[in-house]
Amino acid sequence: EKTVKSRTTRTTTTTRKKKKKKKKKKKKKKKKKKKKKKKKKKKKKKKKKKKKKICDVKESEG
Numbered sequence: 001e002k003t004v005k006s007r008t009t010r011t012t013t014t015t016r017k018k019k020k021k022k023k024k025k026k027k028k029k030k031k032k033k034k035k036k037k038k039k040k041k042k043k044k045k046k047k048k049k050k051k052k053k054i055c056d057v058k059e060s061e062g
Helices: 004-061
Strands: none
Touching: none
16 A cells, blocks of 8 residues: 555656646747847837938928
C-alpha cells in the first residue's frame, strides 16, 4: 500500500509542472509580436503627415 501511494503522488506533481511551463512560454511570444507591429504602424503615419504639411506651406508662400 505504501509504495502505490508514493508513486501516484510523484506522477501527479511532475505532470502539473510541465503543463504550467508550456503555457507561460506561449504567452510571452504573443506579447512580443504585438508590440513590434504597433511601433512600425505609428512611424509610417507620422512621416506621411509631416510631408503634407510642408507641401501646403510651400504652395501658400509661393
